Amino acid sequence: MPTDNLPTEKLDIGWRRPVTDAELVELTTSHGGNAEPGWWDRIRNHSLGWVTARSESGHLLGFVNVAWDGGDHAFLIDTKTRPSHQRGGLGTAVVRRAVEETRAAGCEWVFVDFEPHLEQFYLESCGFRPTAAGLIHLTDE
Template sequence: MWPRVLERSLTWVTAFASETLVGFVNVAWDGGAHAFLLDTTVHPDWGRRGIGTELVRRAAQAAHEHGGLEWLHVDYEPHLIGFYEDCGFKPTSAGLLRLN
């Protein structure tokens, strides 16, 4: 699964403790002006240390440096509003259609 996901990514950012993966975020891209932050994940044992914030910051910086992008989108559950607002995202209205 991951090779298929990552080959369609603009970039991804990882966090390691020694050789252990403790955090990940993927930046997907539509090939135009929009990039999408996906799968922001930090292992629960490593939470509340700023790792997620740093992953998002580096992902946003990489998207910015790519050039030509106008927007970085992220969908999140209500309990993550504060986290993403602290990362600089503004809440927006959006729609979601379940396909299966």
């Protein structure tokens, strides 16, 4: 996995390593996202796994969760990178590790949904291909 653009500090990118709800809330709010305390504690058991990226000091810099259907299909959700480490290859490295681990777990497919401004990241940097999909926003009236 090329990491030429990663920050010069030593990073620990790990699969299913401990991460707390408070750390994920803080990471989410660091880039302007909305985070509800307790969400990670509620959904962790529905995950195939997750990837964390930490600095040498242990500070959480990146994260992605891999949900799954218990069979062949996995779904990347909650991809997050601390603003100080965006556009340097860390997000790509975290997603690639998630894809590798999902393949190793025996899944055949990994899906990701994203907003249009993230198309270059997921399609060009991470290697996903576009597909047709449908969506119903359940809170729309």
